[in-house]
Amino acid sequence: MPGNPRKRLEKLEQQMAEIARRESAANCNCRTHTLAAAAEYFAAEMNQTCPVHGFRRLGKIMVFNVKIVGKNGDVEERSQGVPELVEEYERRLARHRQQILEEDDSEEL
Numbered sequence: 001m002p003g004n005p006r007k008r009l010e011k012l013e014q015q016m017a018e019i020a021r022r023e024s025a026a027n028c029n030c031r032t033h034t035l036a037a038a039a040e041y042f043a044a045e046m047n048q049t050c051p052v053h054g055f056r057r058l059g060k061i062m063v064f065n066v067k068i069v070g071k072n073g074d075v076e077e078r079s080q081g082v083p084e085l086v087e088e089y090e091r092r093l094a095r096h097r098q099q100i101l102e103e104d105d106s107e108e109l
Helices: 005-027 039-046 082-108
Strands: 033-036 060-063 067-069 075-077
Touching: 033 039, 033 082, 039 082, 060 082
Parallel strands: 033 060
Antiparallel strands: 067 075
């Protein structure tokens, strides 16, 4: 049997790790940008989890004020509550980042 079995095993393990890394990246649903215009939709986005990272990152959040004027002149504010939801998401993100830092610190001990 040609070649060193240990080296072949190491090569196979590296290939399997690379395949797993690519597959997990394909399942990531984090974003680089998120439009926040309607509270109900943004709430749904911020409450999803990422199958790869756990906490779902929404990237740069752009808030838009949306008002819909009906035929009878009634104005419906769709973006009401969005700024508060963005603040809540940012608090969650800060807590998540803090937890990661604390976990890294505890691993070093």
